[in-house]
Each structure stands twice: as structure tokens, then as C-alpha cells.
Amino acid sequence: MRLRLITLLLLTSGLLASACGGGPSSGPQSPPSPGDAASPGFTPPDGPPGASPSPVQGAPQTPKPSSYAHEWAVSPTGDDAAAGTESAPVRTLAKALSLAGPGDRIRVLAGxxxxxxxxxxxxxxxxxxxxxxxxxxxxxxxxxxxxPGALVAVERPHWLISGFEIDVQNKAAFAVAFSGDTEGTVLSDxxxxxxxxxxxxxxxxGAHGATLEKNHIHHISIPNKDAHGVMIQPTSxxxxxxxxxxxxxxxxxxxCYSTDGSDPSTPADGLxxxxxxxxxxxxxxxxIKTCYNVTIRRNKMHKARRHPTLGGNGAMVVHLSARDVLIEENDFYDAGLAIGIGGNRYGPYPSGIVIRRNLIRDMLTEGGMTGGGLQLAVSQGTQLVNNTFTRLPGPAIIMGNGDGGPTESLVVKNNIIDVPQAMQVGSQAPGLTTGSNLYxxxxxxxxxxxALNLSQxxxxxxxxxxxxxxxxLDPKTLSPGPAAVDRGERLDLEASCGAGPxxxxVESNC
Incomplete structure (x- = not known):
């Protein structure tokens, strides 16, 4: 198991967009107060919440063609018997879709x-x-x-769909459903x-190879029931x-969904x-339920409050039999808990989880929320390395309480834990390894x-x-204080910019 975990770290180290200075607070900027739209985790969104965010630095964006083989036009005042030109547009999207071929563009006019x-x-x-x-x-x-049915059904590869308002008007239907061969297909803006x-x-x-990019997705809701903004289902x-x-x-x-045991389909893989x-x-x-090979990078996760009847208060969870999940460079704040691992389980333990270079800060205790950082329940070999915990009224790390099984072979290294309650350790944390942390x-x-002090x-x-x-750490920028610079253990994660990590x-001096 130890060899497998080291291999995972080596394989995933190349996924960092920047080995140095690319963490959640790479510049001399003030971290926001809870609920602030700005975030040191990535380039902040332009405008108020709900505006399309700016591209992540270093993230590849989907290119648009510079020229088109043929252009078609659609207008609510058009006629499907027309030529489909700008001056003689067709009326329906269905007609325009039937006309277009590879290299073409369909321009859909306002209405x-x-x-x-x-x-x-x-x-x-x-x-x-x-x-x-x-x-x-x-x-x-x-x-x-x-x-009836999804407003937009996508089952073809290499379609670039952008610039629409898709309003389901509280009907019982998907707004957009991807299935089958969707390689290279993008919904954006x-x-x-x-x-x-x-x-x-x-x-x-079997949807595969598709991308959602720069969209605003909101108010997907069923009274007293789950309804998700985006769902990645088995076989995707x-x-x-x-x-x-x-x-x-x-x-x-x-x-990302699979039910373990009741669903024979192959779990989603590669997200x-x-x-x-x-x-x-x-x-x-x-x-993240039972899904495999998942990377969660440079997201802002915030404003997670306990619902008076439905509960919930955490920014994210990884459970059931999730496998090989990398959680890096995210900014967690304004919630009752940043990350929960394990808990619900029907099959194998969650395994291969790496949590690194995340900011976990400014959590809340109101309404019965824990105000903590991570709650690590049943899992195998989770690695918690090079994270920063600060301004948490609750424990930074809760582990080994036996929720569904042991917190087995947890590694906690190279973290800044600027919190009064550093750890809460239950009786089921076999193989716990900690070191090179700064408290x-x-x-x-x-x-x-x-309650023990560090010496005890x-x-x-x-x-x-x-x-x-x-x-x-610096309370304004959240960059490491002098006692943290070059003092980390080398973990084969990525290159450092000084005498050591x-x-x-945040890796300074890069």
C-alpha cells in the first residue's frame, strides 16, 4: 500500500499548473473575509457573484475556429423554407441543426x-x-x-455550443443532457x-470527452429533495x-455519482x-461518491450553511468507494467544514486520496456547525500534505472516530495548522503518520x-x-512565516524554490 501511495504522489505531481507560487495565495493580496467574492485561490471572477469567472491561469481554454466552411442564421422571425442566411434566416433551431456540417457555424439571433x-x-x-x-x-x-425531455440533448462529437440562456422554467427535465460520443463537445458561456x-x-x-466551461448554473431545485447543478453519472x-x-x-x-452495490454500471472515470x-x-x-481518477483543483468552495431541516454544512465530501482523488490548490471558507472523507460506505474504503496545497480558513460554528477543517472517517492511505489551516473555531483535523470503519494509514505532513484545536483523534486511526507540521x-x-499539548x-x-x-503565517497574505520557509519535508511532490520545500x-520565493 505504501508503495502504491508514493506512486500516486509521483504520478499526480505533474498536474500542478505551477510548482511554485501557484498555490492558493501566490501573490501579496489580502485574503477575503467570509463571503467575499475575491479569492486567493485563482483569478477572481469579474463582477458580482453569478458573473462568469475569469479563466484559471494556466488552464487550457477551448479554442474557437477562426473561419467557417459555411454560416447559417436562425431568428424567431425567420422561415424554415428560407435559405438560412443572415438576410433570410430559418426560424427553428431544429432546421438549422439539420443543415450544418463539419466546419460550419450556426448563429442564433436574440429571442x-x-x-x-x-x-x-x-x-x-x-x-x-x-x-x-x-x-x-x-x-x-x-x-x-x-x-418533454431535456431542453438540449447532446449525443454528437465536436460541437461547440455557446452563448445561450437555457431556462427550464421549473419543469421536470434536464436543461442539458450529454450521452454517448461527445468527444470534443463543449458547452460554454x-x-x-x-x-x-x-x-x-x-x-x-457513456458520455465522454465533453467540457463545461464558463457557464452560470443556478437554481436547480426540488422542494425537500436533491437537485444538483451538474451530475456526472456512471459510465461517463x-x-x-x-x-x-x-x-x-x-x-x-x-x-459525481455511483451508488455502490445497487448500480452495476461502471463508475465514472476521469473527471x-x-x-x-x-x-x-x-x-x-x-x-464525490464512487468515482475514479478525479482531480479537484483551484476551486472556490464557500457559503455552505446548515439547512434547518435537510442538514448539511460542508463544502465537499468524498465517500462510498471513491478512488484516486486529488484535491489541490482550492480555497475553502465560510462553511461549517471544508472536507469530509468517508462516512458512508458499502464497498471498499475510499482510497488514493491526496489533499494538498489547499487554503482552509474562516469557518463557522453558528447553527450547530463544527467550524472545523477536515473530518476524516473511513478511508485508506489518505495523504494530507502542504495545506494551510487558519481562523477555524473548531478542530483543524478530526479523525478516527470509526464512522463506517477506521481512518487507516493517514499521513499528515508539511501543514501549517494555525488553529487552537489542531487535531481530534479517535480510537480508530491505525498507522497514523504525522510530521514536519508547524502549529x-x-x-x-x-x-x-x-487535551494534550505538542510535547505531550x-x-x-x-x-x-x-x-x-x-x-x-502572514495573517494578511496567508503566505508562510519565516519558521515555515524551507523547513518542510521533501515528499517528491514537486520542486521547491529554496533550500527545501x-x-x-504556498511555496514562497518563486
Whole structure:
């Protein structure tokens, strides 16, 4: 198991966009107070919450073709018997879709279109060299028509869909459903809202290679039931969800789903969740159930409050039998808890989870929330390295309480834990390894009901080379204080910029 975990760290180290200075607070900027729109985790969104966020620095964006083989036009005042030109547009999206071929662009003029958009086997596929572009002009609005089903059904590869308002008007339907061969297909720069269904956007039935990018997804809601902004379902693979604003849903912003045991389908495999602003849901910002090979990078996860009847208060969870999940360079704040690992389990333990270079700060205790950082329940070999915890009224790390099984072989190294309650350790944390952490002076460790100081904790065989410091980080920039610079243990994660790696989420002097 130890060899497998080291291999995972080596394999995932190349996923960092920047080895140095690319962490959640790479510049001399003030971290926001809870609920502030700014974040040191990535380039802040332009404008108020709900605006499309700026691209993540270093994240590849989907290029648009510079020229087109043929251009078609659609207008609510057009005629499907017309030529489909700018001066003689067709009236329906269905007609335009039937005309377009590889390399073409369909320009959809402003107005309301009460019809389903079926990019299915009745239309042509694009190619990697010549995608088909479906482009809204001044945010044309797609609303439910007379036919039931998803407003936009996408089953073809290499379609670039952008610039629409997709308003489900509280009907029981997906706004957008991806399935089958969707390699290279992108939905971008659109607003998706008010579906009263299990998800606003769903990937299922073998959907693969598709991307959601720079969309505003909100108010996907069923009274007293789960409804998620985006759901990645079994048999989906290689899906990217990047630079979106997703909020105010009755479930999660993003859920990767498989039920363990009751669903024989292959779990989703290969998911990148990057650079999103996720907040204000009844459940979590991100929920990873049994999914494999997931990267969660440079997201903001905040405003996770306990619902008076439905509960919830955490920014994200990883549970059931999730496997090989990398959580890095995210900014967690304004919630009751940053991350929960394990808890619900029917099959194998969650395993191969790496949590590194995250900011975990400014949590809350109001309404019964814990105000803590991480709650680590049943899991195997989780690595918690180079994170920064600060301004938490609750414990930074809770582990080993036996929720569903042991917190087995947890590694906690190179973290700045600027919190009065550093750890709360239950009786089921076999193989716990801690070291090279930097704690606030006077931090306590709760074990078997006794509050220990660092010296007493070390006397029990833990944290032999960790230290205390009155000022472990800069309270304004959250960059490491002098006691953390070049003092971390080399973990084969990435190159450092000094004599050694820094402790905490931010590598200085790069």
C-alpha cells in the first residue's frame, strides 16, 4: 500500500499548473473575509457573484475556429423554407441543426425559442479539425416547448455550443443532457437555470470527452429533495467542468455519482473539476461518491450553511468507494467544514486520496456547525500534505472516530495548522503518520478525551520533528512565516524554490 501511495504522489505531481507560487495565495493580496467574492485561490471572477469567472491561469481554454466552411442564421422571425442566411434566416433551431456540417457555424439571433435542441443522431458530427459551432448572439433564450425531455440533448462529437440562456422554467427535465460520443463537445458561456429535476446538466450513458466551461448554473431545485447543478453519472469518462459559477441548488453544485452495490454500471472515470466558484447550495459544493481518477483543483468552495431541516454544512465530501482523488490548490471558507472523507460506505474504503496545497480558513460554528477543517472517517492511505489551516473555531483535523470503519494509514505532513484545536483523534486511526507540521503556539491535541499539548502529543510517538510558532503565517497574505520557509519535508511532490520545500499551502520565493 505504501508503495502504491508514493506512486500516486509521483504520478499526480505533474498536474500542478505551477510548482511554485501557484498555490492558493501566490501573490501579496489580502485574503477575503467570509463571503467575499475575491479569492486567493485563482483569478477572481469579474463582477458580482453569478458573473462568469475569469479563466484559471494556466488552464487550457477551448479554442474557437477562426473561419467557417459555411454560416447559417436562425431568428424567431425567420422561415424554415428560407435559405438560412443572415438576410433570410430559418426560424427553428431544429432546421438549422439539420443543415450544418463539419466546419460550419450556426448563429442564433436574440429571442425566445420554445423547442428542444436535439444534437443527436439526426444531425451530423463535427470533427476535431472542423467542429460545428452553435453560437448564440445576445443570449437567445431556450425554453420548454410541447415535447418533454431535456431542453438540449447532446449525443454528437465536436460541437461547440455557446452563448445561450437555457431556462427550464421549473419543469421536470434536464436543461442539458450529454450521452454517448461527445468527444470534443463543449458547452460554454451560457446560463442554465430553474430546472426542477435531479440535475441541471447531466453526463450519462457513456458520455465522454465533453467540457463545461464558463457557464452560470443556478437554481436547480426540488422542494425537500436533491437537485444538483451538474451530475456526472456512471459510465461517463474524461469529463471537464471548468471556470463555471454554480450556486443555489437544492443538492450539490457538482456531484459525481455511483451508488455502490445497487448500480452495476461502471463508475465514472476521469473527471477534472477546475477553477469553479461553487456556493450557496443546500448540500455541498462538490460530492464525490464512487468515482475514479478525479482531480479537484483551484476551486472556490464557500457559503455552505446548515439547512434547518435537510442538514448539511460542508463544502465537499468524498465517500462510498471513491478512488484516486486529488484535491489541490482550492480555497475553502465560510462553511461549517471544508472536507469530509468517508462516512458512508458499502464497498471498499475510499482510497488514493491526496489533499494538498489547499487554503482552509474562516469557518463557522453558528447553527450547530463544527467550524472545523477536515473530518476524516473511513478511508485508506489518505495523504494530507502542504495545506494551510487558519481562523477555524473548531478542530483543524478530526479523525478516527470509526464512522463506517477506521481512518487507516493517514499521513499528515508539511501543514501549517494555525488553529487552537489542531487535531481530534479517535480510537480508530491505525498507522497514523504525522510530521514536519508547524502549529500555533499552545495548540491542543484531543485524544481519548484528554487535551494534550505538542510535547505531550509527541511523547505518544507522533510529530517528532514538528514545531510550534507564535506567527506560523502572514495573517494578511496567508503566505508562510519565516519558521515555515524551507523547513518542510521533501515528499517528491514537486520542486521547491529554496533550500527545501516550505510548510503550508504556498511555496514562497518563486
Amino acid at each position: 425566445t425559442y420554445a423547442e428542444r435542441v436535439l444534437i443527436t443522431d439526426s444531425v451530423r458530427a463535427g470533427t476535431a479539425e472542423a467542429p460545428i459551432t452553435l453560437e448564440g448572439v445576445d443570449l437567445p433564450r431556450i425554453v420548454p416547448g410541447s415535447q 451560457s446560463e442554465v437555470h430553474h430546472a426542477q429535476y435531479g440535475a441541471g446538466i447531466s453526463f450519462h450513458n 469518462r474524461n469529463i471537464t467542468v471548468r471556470d463555471n459559477v454554480i450556486h443555489d441548488n437544492s443538492g450539490d453544485s457538482i456531484q 477534472l473539476i477546475e477553477g469553479n466558484d461553487l456556493y450557496g447550495n443546500i448540500e455541498q459544493s462538490i460530492d 500555533r503556539t499552545g495548540a491542543t491535541f484531543l485524544k481519548a478525551g484528554a 502529543w509527541q511523547a505518544q510517538g507522533q510529530d517528532g520533528n514538528s514545531r510550534e510558532e507564535a506567527a506560523p 516550505d510548510i503550508g499551502a
